[in-house]
């Protein structure tokens with residue numbers, strides 16, 4: 001298969017880890033007989049410096065003309081005092097909006113060899129492998145009216161609003177992902193209190209009737225928050241609205257205890273997606289060849305699986321990462337087993353080597 005991938009390395013360690021994803025994808029291409037063409041664009045601080053805006057039109061166009069997007073990370077102290085419209089983060093929100101990406105995917109996978117870095121007990125964390133599907137463009141973060149009112153601005157308003165079609169499209173995606181995995185879907189809402197949640201539940205029930213091969217359960221968000229800590233293994237695919245998903249995905253990401261290992265995707269209905277690590281630009285370690293490239297590499301595996309339908313290729317990347325970790329190799333953030341502590345570049349080389357070796 002031939003694919004064009006827009007690469008937006010961004011700022012700080014974004015550029016260092018993006019390098020890793022590209023090397024791994026090149027290895028996948030030669031092992032499986034694909035052709036990946038990389039097209040580079042600027043976003044965030046580096047775009048502000050050279051183009052005067054965090055999201056130049058040419059970057060948007062480049063993404064639109066590509067089959068998928070890989071994004072490193074944006075931001076850093078250099079731009080912290082910029083006015084709000086000139087902040088690197090504007091570029092991030094802008095590109096998601098421009099591309100119509102409404103489904104945010106955050107997998108949480110416990111790697112056996114890293115379990116000791118979790119704040120939870122080993123037996124709770126072992127074998128955790130779940131996927132949170134969060135609605136990204138509706139709900140209380142975007143509802144109108146919002147703001148302050150009253151003579152003394154003593155009233156603050158936020159509006160939680162959903163259109164039926166917004167719920168239908170995210171729920172439909174979630175069913176697709178559940179089918180690709182273990183055919184189990186948990187829909188999280190607050191239907192005992194919120195009208196938007198009652199409509200959410202209606203939509204999920206209708207979809208469940210049309211997809212009888214998928215086991216569906218409803219769970220209230222407060223109960224889900226507890227269960228993610230007490231028994232995260234009970235989940236496979238979780239689908240939820242924007243704000244609940246924001247909170248639950250950050251909660252769930254701590255199960256594994258390592259920011260440098262967490263990939264993510266933001267997608268739309270046609271399979272197009274933007275893939276990026278959960279972590280930021282890490283200014284404290286930028287340029288030091290210390291960053292963990294695995295979150296970015298695992299994000300590129302998600303791209304293979306979800307945008308290109310290359311499940312076998314994606315699993316090959318995940319397997320190589322698991323084997324490298326099982327062999328004891330670590331970047332600095334994963335603990336101080338000093339004999340096997342690798343730089344960013346060496347970790348990338350190790351994954352590439354393993355991927356070739358597994359062939």
Ligand code: NAI
Nearest residue numbers: 073074075076259260279280281282283284285291292333
């Ligand atoms: P951060 O995720 O960049 O870093 C938090 C801590 O984790 C730091 O100590 C960092 O060194 C470490 N860390 C993060 N990723 C790592 C990796 N791959 N390997 C090893 N260590 C890693 O979050 P922080 O410090 O709050 O934000 C730094 C900048 O990044 C800010 O400008 C922020 O706005 C931006 N940011 C951007 C995001 C994005 O582009 N999606 C997401 C989060 C923050």
Ligand code: MG
Nearest residue numbers: 246247249250
């Ligand atoms: Mg958050």
